[in-house]
Amino acid sequence: MLKIKNVSKSYSKGNVKAVDNLNLNVERGEIFGFIGPNGAGKTTTIKMICGILPPDSGNILIDGYDINENPIAAKRAIGYVPDNHETYERLSGIEYLNFIADVYEVDPDVRNERMEKYLEMFSIADAAGERIKTYSHGMKQKLMVTAALLHHPPLWILDEPLTGLDPKSSMLLKEEMHKHCSAGNTVFFSTHVLEVAERLCDRIGIIQHGKLIAVGTLDELRGPKANETLEKIFFELTESEE
Numbered sequence: 236m237l238k239i240k241n242v243s244k245s246y247s248k249g250n251v252k253a254v255d256n257l258n259l260n261v262e263r264g265e266i267f268g269f270i271g272p273n274g275a276g277k278t279t280t281i282k283m284i285c286g287i288l289p290p291d292s293g294n295i296l297i298d299g300y301d302i303n304e305n306p307i308a309a310k311r312a313i314g315y316v317p318d319n320h321e322t323y324e325r326l327s328g329i330e331y332l333n334f335i336a337d338v339y340e341v342d343p344d345v346r347n348e349r350m351e352k353y354l355e356m357f358s359i360a361d362a363a364g365e366r367i368k369t370y371s372h373g374m375k376q377k378l379m380v381t382a383a384l385l386h387h388p389p390l391w392i393l394d395e396p397l398t399g400l401d402p403k404s405s406m407l408l409k410e411e412m413h414k415h416c417s418a419g420n421t422v423f424f425s426t427h428v429l430e431v432a433e434r435l436c437d438r439i440g441i442i443q444h445g446k447l448i449a450v451g452t453l454d455e456l457r458g459p460k461a462n463e464t465l466e467k468i469f470f471e472l473t474e475s476e477e
Contacts, residue, residue: 236390236421237261237284242293243445244279253279255445257293261438263389266412266422268436270429272473276445277425278318281394284423285315298389311339314383318394318425320375324368328359328378331367332385339386346385353381357404373399380408391415393424397431409435433465443473 300309354360357377
């Protein structure tokens with residue numbers, strides 16, 4: 236579903252290497268957790284996957300489409316929740332959702348059914364007619380999640396998706412992630428909440444200084460230390476790379 240081949244990205248005229256020769260395959264049907272310290276390259280990687288930033292080198296394939304060579308087809312296969320809420324705040328919630336549905340050419344009957352489902356699920360149906368600028372942080376996060384799911388993309392790219400969500404909405408989103416993958420789709424998400432990654436993910440990748448320093452199931456990451464927590468593994472690996 237997602238293939239990252241020899242991808243690198245630098246800033247400051249090449250002086251800062253945010254992502255360094257990254258290689259990663261994420262398969263259909265799995266929830267893949269992408270974790271690392273602040274500044275490790277997580278968000279840069281996600282923005283390259285989504286076509287927001289161009290890689291300096293390498294290739295990214297989404298559902299078989301190269302994000303640089305066939306960006307429209309690749310982006311149609313993605314539902315993206317960013318780590319911020321950069322949206323059109325003068326629109327109402329429902330206007331924004333209809334705009335997104337228009338971009339992805341979602342049939343009116345289908346979009347209305349999905350809007351109703353997710354707006355009710357995340358308890359923001361009553362606020363859908365209000366301008367987004369009046370929304371709280373958590374409400375904006377719920378709206379962004381709803382917008383990303385409207386066209387039912389095979390690959391969900393979620394950058395810190397649980398930030399700002401109340402416990403019920405967080406639980407419901409995690410349930411949706413499981414349902415999505417059970418249907419043969421894929422979830423790729425970053426989080427700082429290691430306990431969530433430990434419970435939720437089929438596989439986990441750890442990035443440090445732009446390099447993928449470990450990838451595998453929790454048991455594979457543990458190795459002979461069968462009872463090791465992901466938190467302990469994470470700190471041992473990232474500290475050893477300093």
